[in-house]
Amino acid sequence: MALDRTGGDADHRTGCGRKVTNHFRRKRRSRQERSFSLGYRCLCPRHPSASSPESGNGAGSYTDLGSRSGGQVRIDFRIQDAATGETIASVAEVGTENELFQLIARAGSDLRARIGASEVSAVDQAIVRASYPSTPQAARFYAQGSEKLRLYDAIAAKALLERAVAADPKYPLAHSALAMAWSALGYDARAADEAKTAFELSGNLSREERLLVEGQYRELSKQWPLAIDIYRTVFDFFPDNLEYGLKLAAAQSSGGKPQDALSTLASLRKLPSRLGDDPRIDREESQAFNFLGDYKQQLAAASTTVKKAEVRGARLLAASAQLGKCYSLAALGTNKEARPQCESAKQIFASVGDRNGVAMALDFTAQLSFGDGNLAESKRLDQEALGIFHQTGNRRRMGTALSHLANVTWQEGDLDGALRGYAAALANFQEVGDRLNVAAAKDNLGSVHYLKGDLKVSQNLFQEALSGFREVGSKTSVANALENLAAPVSSQGDLEGARKMLEEALAIDRKQGVKSEAAWGLAGLGDIDLAEGKLDDASRNYNEALSIRTEIGEKGTIAESQLALAILALERGQPAETETRIHEAREEFRKEKQIDDEMLADTVLARAFLAGHKYAEAQKEIEAGKGFVAKSQNRANQFQLGIAAAELQAARGGIEQARQSLLAILGEANRTGFLEYQLKARLALGEIETGSGKVAAxxxxxxxxxxxxxxxxxxxxxxxxxxxxDQKLASK
Structure with missing residues (x-):
């Protein structure tokens, strides 16, 4: 079992589904689509920019004349010569608080007239007015809500921004900021609706602001191609604007184009030094490499982000990048080095009162404990994280924590409990309209049903997940779902259909440059090749998968490739090579507490000993495999262990007992629809019958x-x- 990739968020990033393969060797991390994104990007709403003259300074003051004045205010403006300090022009306006923006407009018009500047056109005046709230109350609530967003207090921000919207329902930027608050709380559907309202009201904004509002709407609606096009348009207009470039890169990564994001980020590095050196560029680069499954590069970029952010005093950014380091180190199999990064991030989040950040750090640390096999600690930490997410109202992250708790339940052998946990996560994701993680939750449910032997239910859930991933345009998730869907399809006997799915998935992964996922596709194709008797093709695919996994340093999946090659060696009549590879792989499985893989390794090693007539050694491995039956409900592995045990029993003279065992396995395989194990049980029965005098039968x-x-x-x-x-007929 491995860590989840991120997030989970459908900021696309936490989760990754458990991978199902034809032999169902390794169960990948639960999905919360996709990667490790932490939600610290662009929370602050954009305020209308003001130009500053090069030759003059603007100064001003206001006086509140008190409650007895009937709410009157006086505003004074002056323009001074920047070189001499001489006042060039000044104006004063008196009016009520409700007329504040009209007073400012009149004062501005008077100042322009006094210095000989042309009047602002009616169109430009409309644009300026649209950029500001129409009432002081709306302005106050908008400013206060925006400040809360900057402090990552999304609950307080939402309440204030809702009051701003109530005070001025037609102010688009308040709706836009409220959309951010809803998104930060994990309510994707409400965020998208609010962003749509902002877009519909943005007609009078400047073209720049209108495009940014629409870009946010398309982004929150997961309309990635449109979001990318809009942000690219804005960035093309303002190629020296770092913020716009970062928005484009983020949309490209989330929209399935991480290579394009890397190109965008490379162009940002060419900006003047302080801009081109901004640590957020490195952070986005880390995210892009995460999407590509290149954890070594992700780690390098995250490490650079931490260093730069610390120099600039950007503590939250540093903490976010430390969680990125924690994730990538864990993905590379170095949990010991990952843990201090998560702990450091948690301390920073706690010091600034960022409770969501604390909970995310706890959640990440829980996954480290899960990977170390410390299920009790993993459960404790995720329950603590879940409690915080509940208090902060972050429903999407609640779904993530529930999924991780379901992982623990799964690992404990309680598949029914895991189903309940994933169903609860699904309900959270459905409530907040997180379509991506809805699909991910169905992907997880499909994996558990596959383990339980419910092939039809599993296939239907994988197909629903695949449709969901296609709808939101998550290409790497589409590939993952295709790889998982291939398992029940091939298990029910449609090898050609499964091959097409795996080839489509591999093509997507290669085009996206996602090495880790491509290795899964290759491994799956190797399984199909092996079943079809194409041993050379299977060897090529298995070895290519092993090469990729070795390159990116995935220790657990390296062991799985060794296990696949051990099975292939056994089919080629090379039991000695099988023994060598199994011993190497099994040690890693034990370190990572991968009991399903260890159980299968025991079974394969028993078969190798059986082929070499080492019955005592084979019996020892069979008993070791049976020791996992109470902990693992992996039906496919149970079939394989049962068949191997029956073959050993027959070889040692227990013909009738072996025959009865195989008939029971055949009946269960028929009931569940596992065609592969129906065929294997029939093969073992036929071999036993012909070898025990029942030649005709x-x-x-x-x-x-x-x-x-x-x-x-x-x-x-x-x-x-x-x-x-043929052998029996020849001997006869």
Whole structure:
């Protein structure tokens, strides 16, 4: 079991689904789409910019004349020569508080007339008016809400911004800021609705601001191609604007184009030194590498972000990047080095009162404990994080924590409990309209149902997840869902359909440059090749997957590739090589507490010993595998262990007991629809029958099996059936 990728957020980033393969070796991390994004990007609303003259200074003051004056105020403005300090012009206006913005407008017009500047056009006046609230009350609530957003107090910000919207329902920037607050609280649907309202009211804003409001709407609505195009347009107009470039890069990463994001960030590095050196560029680079599954580069960029942010005193940015370091170090299999990064980030968040940040750090640390096999600590930390998310109202992150708790329940062997946990997470994601994580939760539910042997239910859930990922345009998630969907499809006998899914997934992963995911596609194709008897093709795909995993340093998946190659060696009649590879892989499985993989490794090693007639050694491995049955409800692994145990029992003279065991396995495989294990159980029965004097029955069984297996594409089983039958006929 591995860490989740991020977030979870459908800021696209926490979660990653458990990977299902044909042999169902490794269960990948639960999905909360996708990656590790922490939600610290662009929380602050943009205020209308004011130009400053190069040759003069503007100064001003106001006086509140008190309650007895009926709410009157006096405003004074002066323009001074910047070189001499001489006052060039001054004006004063008196009126009521409710006329504040009209007073400012009149004063500005008078000043322009006194210095000989042209009048502001009616169109420009409309643009300026649209950029500010129409009432002082709306302005006050908007300013206070914006300040709360800057302090990451989304609950307080939402309440204030709702009052700003009530005070001035037609002010687009208040709606835009409220959309950010809803998004920070994890309410994606409400955020998108509010952003849409802002967009619909933005007609009188300047073109620049109108595009930014629309870009936010498209982004929160997960309309990534449109968001990317809009932010690119703005950035093309203002190529020296760092903020706009960062918005574009973030949308490109989230929209499935992390390579384009890296290009955008490279252009930002060419800005003047202080801008081009901004640590947020490195942070976005870290995010892009995360989407690409390049954890070494992600770690390097996150480390640079921390250093630069600390120099600039940007503590929250440094803490965010430290969580990025924590995630990438864990993904590279170095949990010990990851833990201090999470702890340091938590301390920074706590020092500034950022409770959501504290909870995210706790959640990340819980995943480290999960990876170390300390399930009790993982559960404790995630329950603490869940409590904080509940208090802060962050429903999306509540869904993430619930998913992680379900992972623990799954690992404890309680699949029904895991189903309840993922269903609760799904309900949270559905409530906030987080379509991406709704699909991710269905992906998780599909994985558990596959383990339980509910192939049809699993297939339907994977198909729903796939449709959801396609709708929101998450390409790497589409690839992951295709890889998972291939498992129940192939298990039910449609190898060609599964191959097409895996090839589509691999093409997506390669185009996106996501190395880790591409390795999963290659491993899945190797499984199909093996079933179809294409051993050289299987070897090529397995070895390419191993090469990628070695390059990016994924220790757990390296061991899985070793296990796949061990199975391949056994099919090639090389049990000694199988033994060597299994010993290497199993040690890593034990370190990572991957009990399903360790159980399968025991089974494969028992088969290798059985092939070498080392029955005592084989029995030891069978017993070791049986020790995991109470902890693992992996139906496919149970079938494989049961078949191997029956074959050993028959080899040691327990023919009838072995036969009864295999008939029971065959019945269960028929009930659950696992065609592969139906065929394997029939093969073992035929071999036992022909070897125990029931030649006619064995011959009939093997002959029928050969035809059925060949018709479904399970060529390796068809060959074994033919070979066993030919051997018995020749001996006869």
């Amino acid at each position: 064995g011959h009939a069984r093997l002959n029928a099996l050969q035809k059925d297996a060949a018709a479904k594409g399970f060529v390796i089983i068809a060959r074994k059936a033919a070979h066993a039958d």
